[in-house]
Amino acid sequence: MRAAGRHPAALLALFAAVCGSRAEVIDDVLTSVSRGASFLEQQHEHINLDGVVGFVLLQAQLKEAVRTWPHSDPVSWAQRTTAVALVKRLDQSLEKAVAALQQIDPTYYREFEPLLSPSFWLLPQGRSSTDPSLVYVSSPASECYDEQLSDKCLTLLLGTWKMNGTPCIVTKPCRDTMTRFGCPHYSLSHQLLYFMIGRMRGCTNLLKGDTRASRANMTESSYERIFCSNMMKTNQDIVTDGLSKQMVDIFIENILICGLAGFPDFYKADWLQHLLRQQDEEVGCFGRDESFISQMIGDELLEQLQPHRRVKRREKVLPDGCSSHMTAVAIGALGGYLNHYLSEQDITKRPLS
Template identity: 40%
Template sequence: MPCPLRAPSEFQPATEPGFWKLPHIWTRTKASMVYSTFEQQDSFSEEHSDLCLVQLLGTGTNSSQPCRLSDFCKTLMTRPGCSGYCLSHQLLFFLSARMTECTKGLFRQSQRYMNLFCANKMDLNRRAEAIGYAYPTRDLFMENIMFCGIGGFSKFYKLRWLEAILSWQKPQKGCFGKPAAEDEELPKAIQYQQHLLRRLKRQEKQFTDGCSSHNTAMAVAALGGFIYVLAELPPADGELWPPTPTPPSSH
């Protein structure tokens, strides 16, 4: 289906102060929800994702009410087997639904879908850790912490992951981006993991000094989540846990 580029004004509700609410109820991911296989080719369209988000927000040219969706968007945003880029857009969609207070129809299952997506994002982050946080995996690694942290998934706030992110900052410039030296030859197993974890971005700016605009933005967002959690919860055994995990709300 044809999809014109979305005007920034159509996303204005999501940029307003107070739209994004910090979690006060925490939950954990379940390994049993991880996909047995991921899609080999990332055919997810950002334009289609934009269209569905505009439908959700009710800011399209037809001035529809928020929380109304086409069958196409229902299918796209619940498609199983997504990895990386696709998974992020699916989670962003249901997070936006929560912030918009959509609770009917498909959105009765919002928490279940967020549980599913963050279980798979946790799996991807563990894969990234297992291959030593190779540079192509870092952007998505930090994005996963940002999104699932906002979703209230406490296990993304691991102290060793915080230490890893801090170690990637360029000491002189303060930004995040491509390391000065990166191994050119990697074992095939690691290359396959990177294929799953790599994220292609529509809007990215690489500067001549190695700084990356999106990489830096994801680092700031992830670190902001760590600051919030460190202020709320005391560290214990390398994890940041709520004293008593509480079931999340129904939407």
């Protein structure tokens, strides 16, 4: 009886410890995001489109967090105040960054302009889980997609393939590429992104015209679950192998995209710590490599001599040695972690009046 009497108190102590720990994690995320916002303020003229999209995703996540912040205690409310201030800072910086993109590459800007609005990105309403039984038996070592084809397929979905273009067009090459099984790494994450962007654009029946009997019962959600199950296995392998520099970027990208697709099992606490460790404390970006600075200066000179030479978006290295792509995916993933921890803190999540 004595032990039973202490049981409620022990549970309360455990609950308090968990809530305190969660509040500390939210503090860590907000601190990291604030550093990222400072980086955007300083580098808004240099960040490429992928980089800006990452901050747009963060802004969408922050606005949702502010709207649904749990009614709990003064510490939580102070954190919400910090998030509100971050939203205002990002609004100003993103306006400048988007204007710079429009000037630097107006054609590319027009093709992907819809992705530069926080309202485009629909945050997950439901929750799904990955399934180890869906993992491919084997995957090729090399990527199985072409960046130019991927861009074309996305503009056909968005309706930006020409001025006032019809949206939600799915060609056979796009459908075959985006539903191919066995692809690794960036090919895999871009296959998932294709289905997600189609859903957010309001496209229905992306699989129309697929006459393969083996795919007769497949839905868009089926593909998303297969892709994220394989991306989960990729991330687990990356961590097991020691999170090498070469694999950090895809590791974080998988967290961002599958989290956004509604798979919260990607928001692992230890993966968050891996992510936070990639941030440069001095400038606030991710993936900083000072050895790239001299190389970048040479690339800039080459671009000035060849103004129409297009550098791949993922390979953009900024003047301070920062990776534009890794910064984008990391900052977007942090926004996902924030909403995940807030929803865990208060599963009722009633909107603020």
